[in-house]
Amino acid sequence: MFGGAATTERSQQVNSVADRPDVPHLIDRFGRVARDLRISITEKCSLRCTYCMPEEGLPAIPAANLLTPAEIARVVSVSVRLLGIRDVRFTGGEPLMRRDLDEILRLCSDAAAGVPLSMTTNAVGLEHRAAALADAGLTRVNVSLDSVDREDFARLTRRDRLPSVLAGIRAAKRAGIGPVKINAVLMRDTLSGAVDLLRWCLDEGVALRFIEQMPLDADHEWARANMIDAQTLLDELSTEFDLREVGRADPSAPAEEWSVDGTDATVGIIASVTRSFCGDCDRTRVTAEGTIRSCLFSDDETDLRAALRGGATDDELAAVWRGAMWNKWAGHGIDAEGFVPPTRSMGAIGG
Numbered sequence: 001m002f003g004g005a006a007t008t009e010r011s012q013q014v015n016s017v018a019d020r021p022d023v024p025h026l027i028d029r030f031g032r033v034a035r036d037l038r039i040s041i042t043e044k045c046s047l048r049c050t051y052c053m054p055e056e057g058l059p060a061i062p063a064a065n066l067l068t069p070a071e072i073a074r075v076v077s078v079s080v081r082l083l084g085i086r087d088v089r090f091t092g093g094e095p096l097m098r099r100d101l102d103e104i105l106r107l108c109s110d111a112a113a114g115v116p117l118s119m120t121t122n123a124v125g126l127e128h129r130a131a132a133l134a135d136a137g138l139t140r141v142n143v144s145l146d147s148v149d150r151e152d153f154a155r156l157t158r159r160d161r162l163p164s165v166l167a168g169i170r171a172a173k174r175a176g177i178g179p180v181k182i183n184a185v186l187m188r189d190t191l192s193g194a195v196d197l198l199r200w201c202l203d204e205g206v207a208l209r210f211i212e213q214m215p216l217d218a219d220h221e222w223a224r225a226n227m228i229d230a231q232t233l234l235d236e237l238s239t240e241f242d243l244r245e246v247g248r249a250d251p252s253a254p255a256e257e258w259s260v261d262g263t264d265a266t267v268g269i270i271a272s273v274t275r276s277f278c279g280d281c282d283r284t285r286v287t288a289e290g291t292i293r294s295c296l297f298s299d300d301e302t303d304l305r306a307a308l309r310g311g312a313t314d315d316e317l318a319a320v321w322r323g324a325m326w327n328k329w330a331g332h333g334i335d336a337e338g339f340v341p342p343t344r345s346m347g348a349i350g351g
């Protein structure tokens with residue numbers, strides 16, 4: 001649903017800002033403050049990961065409905081100057097599918113000087129663009145890499161692009177857009193590759209985080225019984241590595257870290273399902289079409305693009321955003337009886 005009053009099963013509350021304290025930042029009813037902005041810039045992707053996209057890809061968003069580079073920069077500017085956002089991350093779909101990514105970065109760097117601009121990417125083709133993106137203002141990348149076995153990679157992503165991804169990761173390191181973090185979602189049939197993946201990351205000097213699969217796949221095939229949970233993964237890695245729990249970098253960081261073989265190297269686990277971090281969530285999202293989405297799992301979106309294109313002032317945009325975040329849900333509710341996944345899949349929301 002876009003904008004308007006709504007009652008959600010998860011929050012059991014009617015959207016209203018009547019009881020919101022008059023403070024500038026993005027607070028919600030549960031005392032959380034959003035400091036981390038994630039902006040999706042496209043629904044297009046060069047891969048088709050089975051836990052995310054349908055084989056045919058997502059329905060195309062008409063070009064006129066996508067935020068332009070100037071609109072994205074304005075959104076970033078408002079979020080940083082008026083709402084207290086401290087980190088901006090571009091995601092999608094695959095951000096590299098936007099030919100104007102350099103321009104987006106350049107305009108956002110100007111609009112929010114000093115704020116880190118990062119990107120979550122599959123790194124396909126990044127080898128050819130890393131230097132230019134660094135020059136345009138990209139500070140850091142997180143790369144999705146689920147397996148270093150070429151066959152497993154091709155089956156999982158439905159594309160034989162492992163060499164390009166590995167080249168992209170190395171190019172990002174060379175270009176200084178780091179530290180590079182690797183995100184891996186494991187499935188039952190790729191669990192046995194977890195040790196090789198960690199070894200590869202240790203050899204390359206990149207930080208690996210494993211992610212529990214969430215019910216956000218477009219094909220709606222997620223089943224809790226099939227999910228590789230944090231404990232199963234730890235058991236698998238412990239057959240080869242000595243792991244010691246170190247904890248989280250900060251309370252709102254999604255990854256819990258373990259040191260590997262007594263060294264400074266770590267491996268992280270983002271246990272979104274079995275050890276949810278919703279209570280410390282500091283995220284706010286804007287979709288590629290310019291709607292504010294307070295939570296990954298909430299279909300209750302607020303149309304910022306209409307306000308942007310309708311001549312709203314910066315203060316008015318900020319007020320719309322504050323209202324949307326005040327009504328943020330307590331959490332994903334995956335464990336709640338009668339849980340229903342959101343309408344949009346991960347690639348359509350912006351993961």
Ligand SMILES: Nc1nc2c(ncn2[C@@H]2O[C@H](COP(=O)(O)OP(=O)(O)OP(=O)(O)O)[C@@H](O)[C@H]2O)c(=O)[nH]1
Nearest residue numbers: 120142181183211253254255270272283296332351
């Ligand atoms: N539950 C939940 N999981 C999320 C959310 N955002 C991202 N994730 C998961 O966390 C994984 C890693 O996200 P990234 O895009 O790398 O961002 P990050 O981990 O916050 O980034 P860093 O600042 O580098 O630690 C994603 O692949 C998602 O599976 C969120 O808002 N809620």
Ligand SMILES: C[S@@+](CC[C@H](N)C(=O)[O-])C[C@H]1O[C@@H](n2cnc3c(N)ncnc32)[C@H](O)[C@@H]1O
Nearest residue numbers: 052092093094120121122144183213214346351
């Ligand atoms: C949707 S992708 C968008 C950015 C880019 N295409 C990429 O893959 O990094 C962002 C992140 O979401 C993760 N993701 C996608 N579907 C997921 C799911 N069902 N559960 C958990 N994480 C998921 C991916 O592994 C990736 O790290």
Ligand code: SF4
Nearest residue numbers: 045049052093122347
């Ligand atoms: S996880 Fe990223 S790379 Fe994989 S299909 Fe989704 S958007 Fe594309």
Ligand code: SF4
Nearest residue numbers: 278281295296331332
């Ligand atoms: S599921 Fe929603 S509340 Fe939980 S961490 Fe993600 S965005 Fe935040």
